[in-house]
Amino acid sequence: MSNFIVKGKCRCEENPVQFQYTKEPFEIHYCLCTDCTETCGGSLAIIAVVENAEFEVTANQDKIKNFDSLETCHRKFCTECGxxxxxxxxxxxxxxxxxxxxxxxxxxxxxxxxxxxxxxxxHPMFTIPDDGLPRHSGWEATSNT
Structure with missing residues (x-):
């Protein structure tokens, strides 16, 4: 039995939405697509891709609102802190x-x-660091497979 657990939450100081995953992610990548960056308000998004069976909302699920930023992309926000x-x-x-x-x-x-x-x-003002990681113009599957 593994004790692996990673917890997350929204920004609410009281009664935050809380969630966790209990297995190593399938992958983690840096995303520069306009949908991710405009939605998160930053120049990049860091995304951990986890199996649904290992992901769970553990508190205040009723505060979660869905926003379809694209027809195929269903983003989950906290209704209180955003x-x-x-x-x-x-x-x-x-x-x-x-x-x-x-x-x-x-x-x-x-x-x-x-x-x-x-x-x-x-974003044109963002420079990708020279970190040795592969760079892909669009989507590219993980090298972990």
Whole structure:
């Protein structure tokens, strides 16, 4: 039996939405697509892709609101603080994509990002660091398979 667990939450100081995953993610990647970056308000999104069977909302699920930023992309926000926590994408029905900044800081997330995706969509003021990770102009499957 594994004791692996990573917890996350929204930004509410009282009664936050809380969630967790209990198995190492399928992958973690840096995403530069306009849908992710415009939704999170940053120049990149760090995404942990976890199996639905290992992902669970553990508190205040009633505060979660869905927003379809694309026809196939279903983003979950807290109705009180507005925090974008995770999403489901129709192309990956068995996985939940978790925004890494909503997870506990300083804990082992199960792996580290393995690539940059949608680099052609990056904001022009953002420079991808010289980190040796592969860069892909669009979507590219993980190298972990």
């Amino acid at each position: 925090c974008h926590m995770f999403l489901n994408v129709d192309a990956y029905p068995d996985h939940t994509l978790v925004h890494v900044p909503t997870l506990e800081r300083g804990v082992d997330l199960g792996q580290t990002p393995d690539r940059w995706v949608f680099t052609d969509s990056k």
